[in-house]
Amino acid sequence: MRTLTAKTSRHTLTIERSVRKYWQLYLLIIPVLAYVIVFNYAPMYGVLIAFKDYKPGTPLLSGDWVGFKHFKRFFESIYFERTVRNTLQISLYSLVVGFPMPILLAIMLNEVRHLWFKKTVQTVTYMPYFISTVVMASMILIFLRPETGLVNLFLQKIGRESIPFMTRKEMFKTIYVLSGVWQSTGWGSIVYIATLSGLDQEMFEAAIVDGANKVQRILYITLPCLLPTAIILLILNAGSLMSVGFEKVFLLQTDLNLEQSDVISTYVYRSGILGAQHSYASAIGLFNSVVNFILLISVNQISKRVSSISLF
């Protein structure tokens, strides 16, 4: 699906002919490639400071080699267990609750016969995706405020007690995940709706003739047709199990919920940017990148074996 290897319909030219035909393109992409090398690859090289004692204000790769000292320090600190646990819990929770929702929405919309209704639901459910994370986090904080927040006003109206949602640390993950579902289910369903709109209608007609009801048609036709797309997306998601988006967690984080909300990326930001422990935070970042990389490769291999669907 998302591989970069293109079709080879024409034979690749020899270097000389290719340069003669495309010299302008080569020339024009040189700055872009140079940009990629400086902005993406130089930091990969710079990650070597994870194995050094870098002092702020000195040249980038100056300090002494210290091997795995910073890694050890991280693994032995209380933050290792806490940030890894929270990161994994939040992404697994998001995956389990959030992943099936777009599929469900797409299937439900596929059964709608009134086009205007389908369009309305689509238009409205796609919209939250365009809200910025800052606005999203603000809305969460305002709506969930104790006493005067929208949700608590409602609870009080139906005779329940007001709940101080944001100060209850055990609620952090649920709030994070459910607000994510609210924001991105519609957007996530686009892929599946597109897949469904490309399906051969004859299959459904044949099933109707055979007396299959709607639920049976969904279970035996619609769902299997969505499976390849779903697997690819699942691979992509599994590859990022160890990376939770920084912004929303960071914006919703308070001292009160830190124990439940501290993830690897927020800890890297705190220790590296705010605390200026550059080598230490780089080590944590590198650890995280390596785990992500291994995860993606292995999930991809597993899927290739089991279902012959893979990213690369």
Next chain:
Amino acid sequence: MFLAHSKMRASKSDRIFDFVNYSLLILALLIVAYPLWFVVIASVSSSSHVLNGEVTLLPKGFQLKAYEMVFQNRNIVLGYRNTIFYTAAGTSINIVATVLIAYTLAQSDLRGRGPITFLLSFTMFFSGGLIPTYLVYRSLGIINTRWVMILPGMISVYNVIIARTFFQNSIPSELQDAAYIDGASALKTLTWVVIPLSKPILAVLTIFYGVGHWNSFFNALVFLSKNELYPLQLVLRNILITGAERVEAVGIASVAEQVRYAESIKYAVIIVSSVPVLLLYPFMQKYFVQGVMIGAIKG
């Protein structure tokens, strides 16, 4: 007899299904739409009505003073101006770079496609991480300058894939071959033959990159510390989340007035910051759906 019976049962179960299906979709619609609607009505209602839970479906105690105060806030206006600049400049660079790379990779007979492809896609799977990136930016001297809001993320590999797929599948290769035989250079073919046929993909790229810049918050948080460079999202965060900043219209609003409108102002700030994206939303929908489809199915 048996057939008729099973057919009747099927249609009855289908009717139950439809009823449940429509009900659930209406519920989903309300759950998504209501918070958005509430923000709108709360921004034009009086704060006390909002805080007492008297605003439910329609505005109560209608006022526009909150908006007036938002527009009088110097930092919001400044943040707005900065964000417009970052979005316009950043998106333009994004599009030029993405189209060049994608068009180059779409030439199936071009030498070196493999290595270029690898160089780009590897960045999707591995990165140096925050701190090394920060240190590289610092040695480039772009920290605390406008560049740091424009340059990072110049090309998104995902968008390159979408654009390359479009160039390969939606622009007839005969057309490009003909232009080449007529003596047009690769660049001329791109600007005079391919670009005029690529409006949909240009729209998709503009939306994806543009919304990204407009909503971007992380780079500003980490790389900017000068107030006058802050984008809108960072100003928003200071007002709405940390409370580090209050919306104050100096000399115009009294303390009492500020207290009176404090709640509505929050909602007004949300609306004001989201309005450009939401106004464009109806026009964008056709294109972003197309973009997601190209990215997912044909890629």
